[in-house]
Amino acid sequence: MIVAVSSNGKDLNSQIDPRFGRCAYFIICDTDNMNFEAYDNASISLAGGAGIESAQFVSSKGAEAVITGNCGPNAVKVLNAAGIKLILDQAGRVSDAVERFKNNELNASTEPNVPDHYGFQAGDAQPQQAAYNQAQGQFSGTGMGAGRGMGGGRGMGGCRGMGMGSGKGMGGGRGMGMGRGMGMSGNNECVSTPQAGLTKDQEVALLKKQAEEIQARIKKLEN
Secondary structure, three states: OEEEEEEOOOOOOOEEOOEOOOOOEEEEEEOOOOOEEEEEOOOOOOOOOHHHHHHHHHHHOOOOEEEOOEOOHHHHHHHHHOOOEEEOOOOOEHHHHHHHHHOOOOOOEOOOOOOOOOOOOOOOHHHHHHHHHHHOOOOOOOOOOOOOOOOOOOOOOOOOOOOOOOOOOOOOOOOOOOOOOOOOOOOOOOOOOOOOOOOHHHHHHHHHHHHHHHHHHHHHHHO
């Protein structure tokens, strides 16, 4: 049987993610031979409909059962309609939960155990998506602040970033919007802080982008 488990990691030793719709990963496991594949959950940053999208995703992977901690009403409706068994209130390692399922120690449910939008905080999706866009070089803006600040160069606000408003703030160097940037010196490019909630691949892309900018600045200063 094919089982989908909400997970915090990409292997069977990972911990079960208590959120279904907004889990970090889905591990799709064949209980007959314990072969598995791990997938990033593309619905994690959606402002709405994450449970529905996640339910449709595991259904598309042929899942016949879902093991998770919590699941809201919209996702439950989709899973029920697809004939997928739902196992709730699970925690611990993914492999242990799958073994309990194989041994018929777990009971299926047809009812949600959390309300709509469980695990989502207002405003989470926007900064996560903005950080990912920045890593891809798709987003630019100006930081918070108004007027010319103390010190040389431009400070917090006024570089490429995820800021709002316009103007030049305090500090030396160009900073990042939303009060999170740190000027380095002179007119250096800012170094942004990875946003919470990014997937591993998105954070790697962001850090690579920053590294390229730093290397380019070093070469410019050396010349």
